[in-house]
Amino acid sequence: MARARRHWRLMLIILVFSFSTGVGILAGVFAGFLRSAPTLEQVEFNPDLTTYIYDINGDVIARFYNENRIKVPLDVIPKDLQNAFIAVEDDQFRHHYGIDFRGILRALWTDIKRGGIYQGASTITQQLARNAFLSHERTWSRKLRELLWTIQIERKYSKDEILESYLNVIWFGHGAYGVEAASQTYFGKSVDQLTLPEAALLAGIPRGPGLYSPFISPEAALTRRNVVLNRMRDLGYITAAQAEEAKQAPLGVVEQISRPYRAQYFVEYIRRLMTQKGYTEEELRGGGLRIYTTLDLSLQAKAEKALLEGLPKGKEDENGIVQPQGALIALDPRTGHILAMVGGRGGQDFFNRAVDAERQPGSAIKPFIYTAAVERGYTPGTVLVDEPMEYVNQYTKETWSPVNYDRRFRGPITLREALEQSINIVAVKLLDAIGVDGVIKVAKQMGINTLVEQGRINDRNLAFALGGLTRGITPLEIASAYGVLANQGIRTEPMAIVRIVGPDGSVLEENRPQREIVLREQTSYMVTDMLRGVIERGTGRSANIGRPAAGKTGTTDDYTNAWFVGYTPEIVAAVWIGNDKPSRMFYEGVNIGSGRAAQIWSSFVKQALEGVPPSDFPRPDGIVDGLKIDVQTGLLATPGCPSAQTRYEIFIKGTEPTEYCTEHQRQTGSFSPSREEAYESLRVE
Numbered sequence: 096m097a098r099a100r101r102h103w104r105l106m107l108i109i110l111v112f113s114f115s116t117g118v119g120i121l122a123g124v125f126a127g128f129l130r131s132a133p134t135l136e137q138v139e140f141n142p143d144l145t146t147y148i149y150d151i152n153g154d155v156i157a158r159f160y161n162e163n164r165i166k167v168p169l170d171v172i173p174k175d176l177q178n179a180f181i182a183v184e185d186d187q188f189r190h191h192y193g194i195d196f197r198g199i200l201r202a203l204w205t206d207i208k209r210g211g212i213y214q215g216a217s218t219i220t221q222q223l224a225r226n227a228f229l230s231h232e233r234t235w236s237r238k239l240r241e242l243l244w245t246i247q248i249e250r251k252y253s254k255d256e257i258l259e260s261y262l263n264v265i266w267f268g269h270g271a272y273g274v275e276a277a278s279q280t281y282f283g284k285s286v287d288q289l290t291l292p293e294a295a296l297l298a299g300i301p302r303g304p305g306l307y308s309p310f311i312s313p314e315a316a317l318t319r320r321n322v323v324l325n326r327m328r329d330l331g332y333i334t335a336a337q338a339e340e341a342k343q344a345p346l347g348v349v350e351q352i353s354r355p356y357r358a359q360y361f362v363e364y365i366r367r368l369m370t371q372k373g374y375t376e377e378e379l380r381g382g383g384l385r386i387y388t389t390l391d392l393s394l395q396a397k398a399e400k401a402l403l404e405g406l407p408k409g410k411e412d413e414n415g416i417v418q419p420q421g422a423l424i425a426l427d428p429r430t431g432h433i434l435a436m437v438g439g440r441g442g443q444d445f446f447n448r449a450v451d452a453e454r455q456p457g458s459a460i461k462p463f464i465y466t467a468a469v470e471r472g473y474t475p476g477t478v479l480v481d482e483p484m485e486y487v488n489q490y491t492k493e494t495w496s497p498v499n500y501d502r503r504f505r506g507p508i509t510l511r512e513a514l515e516q517s518i519n520i521v522a523v524k525l526l527d528a529i530g531v532d533g534v535i536k537v538a539k540q541m542g543i544n545t546l547v548e549q550g551r552i553n554d555r556n557l558a559f560a561l562g563g564l565t566r567g568i569t570p571l572e573i574a575s576a577y578g579v580l581a582n583q584g585i586r587t588e589p590m591a592i593v594r595i596v597g598p599d600g601s602v603l604e605e606n607r608p609q610r611e612i613v614l615r616e617q618t619s620y621m622v623t624d625m626l627r628g629v630i631e632r633g634t635g636r637s638a639n640i641g642r643p644a645a646g647k648t649g650t651t652d653d654y655t656n657a658w659f660v661g662y663t664p665e666i667v668a669a670v671w672i673g674n675d676k677p678s679r680m681f682y683e684g685v686n687i688g689s690g691r692a693a694q695i696w697s698s699f700v701k702q703a704l705e706g707v708p709p710s711d712f713p714r715p716d717g718i719v720d721g722l723k724i725d726v727q728t729g730l731l732a733t734p735g736c737p738s739a740q741t742r743y744e745i746f747i748k749g750t751e752p753t754e755y756c757t758e759h760q761r762q763t764g765s766f767s768p769s770r771e772e773a774y775e776s777l778r779v780e
Contacts, residue, residue, distance in 0.1 A: 146385075147386065148362060148388060151387075152391065156358055156361070165279075167273070167274070171286065171287050172259075175332075176289055176298065179295050179297070181219070184222075185218045189254060191218060193245040193249035194218060194221070194245060195218050219257065219258065219261050224245045262274045266304060267281075267297070268300065268304025274297065278297065281296070281309060291341045295324045296348075299319035300319075302319075307319040311446070313346055316346060361388070361390050361395070364436060382598065383598030384603075387594040388593060397703055398437050399437050401696075401699035401702065402437050402695055406695075408682075420439050420673065421440060421670065422570045422669075423435065423449065423570070424436050424574050428582040428666070429608075430590070433571075436449050438450065449571055450571050452671065453545055453566045454656045454673055455562050455567050455568075455655070455656050456573060456658055457657075458519075458648060459568075459573060460564075460649070462577065464560060465510065465514055465525070466614065466619075469747070471529050471533070475509060475621060475624070475744055475745065476511070476744040476746070479508065479510065480507050481499070484497060486557060495558075497523045497557075500517065505518065508726075514628070514647075517648060522561065531554075541579045541586060542578075543572055546565075547566060573669050575588075581623070581645075586611045586612075586613045588608070588609040590606060617747045620714060620718060621718075624712075626645035626646055626647055626661075627644070629645070629647055635648050636693075637693035637697060640697050640700055642663065642704070643711045646660055647661070650689040654688060655673055656671065656673045659692035663710075664710050665710070670693075672687060718747065718748065719746045720746075724741065726741065729752060730757075731754065732756055733756055736759050
């Protein structure tokens with residue numbers, strides 16, 4: 096019995112000691128967290144932790160954090176603006192001690208269900224404390240430290256001091272940090288001159304600058320402003336009459352001014368990629384990162400110049416944006432590096448047309464059909480008949496008759512000439528012969544990701560041949576896909592970020608080209624050779640740059656989109672022109688088509704390759720050339736074939752014709768193959 100009592104006393108002593116030790120450790124951790132709590136000066140600005148973005152040559156493109164931020168005292172900030180932020184961000188701000196416990200419980204439950212830190216319940220003070228965090232992980236210890244720092248800030252500073260700091264660091268998008276910079280950015284005046292509706296508009300932006308910016312989405316900004324006004328009314332900051340009067344006011348924003356850094360569309364693209372990688376806006380602005388990118392600022396300047404000078408003058412739409420708009424993107428097909436990115440003109444960085452504009456490609460889709468055909472054994476000398484056709488939809492029984500852009504029919508025509516002259520009927524016939532599913536498979540392998548294969552409305556139909564797609568294609572997407580042809584059948588994933596370095600010099604991420612063989616070298620070479628003819632003799636003559644190049648024009652039949660996508664061995668670039676709201680492009684009595692896009696492409700690529708010696712596309716083994724064919728039959732030419740009807744053609748070994756044309760034997764008499772000159776310069780490599 097005594098032994099049992101001694102055993103329990105020993106266990107009790109151990110438990111008490113363990114508990115005391117644990118409490119002591121936790122107390123020490125808590126004390127350490129509290130001692131490390133930042134001052135408001137540290138929260139507001141840390142010049143040593145600016146994030147830099149560099150181009151491929153190490154030149155600074157942009158800096159995040161301390162750009163366009165002007166600190167102002169609280170007594171300069173209108174009461175309406177202060178109250179608007181409190182109403183929409185933290186209506187208990189004047190009453191709590193930094194933490195909204197009901198919100199925390201709600202967020203905690205969400206985090207537990209999802210197994211991580213996903214949802215916030217942030218008060219204004221918490222948001223301010225979070226601004227001092229520099230690490231990239233989302234952990235419970237970080238969340239705990241944030242809460243303890245919040246309490247410490249509340250203990251050390253008054254509500255007015257906290258609110259002043261908050262209003263001077265909050266991010267409003269478009270390079271603006273703090274209410275003074277935001278007021279000047281959106282309204283062109285100092286913050287102390289803001290009206291009630293303007294104050295409500297600003298207060299609604301920080302929750303989602305990409306969603307509620309009046310430069311990005313005026314309708315969403317207006318709706319958000321009215322939500323803020325309703326909250327102010329419900330909380331008694333303004334009367335119902337004031338709220339209704341303010342709701343009737345227009346947005347009143349000024350024309351957007353160009354960003355204070357270069358390559359603004361690319362910089363915003365990098366910001367988006369970093370967000371997708373898990374970095375918060377606070378980490379980007381104050382994390383001291385070094386982001387090394389693929390952009391070449393020299394080429395970027397040339398791309399911007401070519402696009403701006405090549406687009407028609409146009410006129411402003413109802414949103415003050417000049418139309419038509421345009422986009423240009425260039426990549427190195429060998430590495431996938433994005434070399435230049437222009438998402439529009441006029442300085443509006445909110446919609447990156449080079450990356451986000453899904454538009455109908457018109458005939459720029461045809462190389463994917465021809466590529467699939469060559470993979471199936473078709474050749475540049477294959478002959479199809481350009482003639483009136485009628486197709487019946489097996490489901491709706493509706494008929495469709497494709498036509499060529501010039502309403503002409505050319506009769507028998509080789510695939511080479513059909514592609515050079517962008518003959519629609521041949522493209523439709525070819526697609527019908529090889530099957531839509533096979534072409535879609537090839538296009539996807541080459542990098543086209545926006546094709547719709549399922550659902551009532553999809554791309555598995557013959558309209559695909561003319562670029563009539565459900566969603567459309569982005570310039571980045573189609574440029575990358577053409578890059579497969581430039582890179583001998585190897586697809587290289589587009590790449591913008593080479594390396595990310597932390598504030599301590601540690602490499603957080605390093606990227607290398609991601610390559611995959613998706614086509615035979617011979618197929619890429621054959622299609623490239625056909626697309627060279629587009630520039631040398633066909634619809635893309637405006638893109639001739641005096642060195643080996645291949646490409647394709649694309650114009651939708653209603654002139655709502657104009658494209659040129661082309662490449663050399665060193666660079667692939669896509670140019671798109673169109674109105675943001677799809678409509679016919681008609682300027683100074685002329686329809687704007689792919690010829691204009693080809694001129695822009697030519698202007699840019701000439702400048703981009705200035706000083707670079709011309710190089711030809713590498714010729715793979717297994718190519719047969721020197722075969723003279725009759726272009727009406729696709730067979731080997733005979734002496735009786737009219738010279739104007741013959742040409743020398745190249746083939747992938749095993750696909751060349753072996754029979755001779757018999758169409759003209761009646762005029763010339765018998766023909767002996769021993770006299771045939773078709774093979775006189777035959778070469779097989």
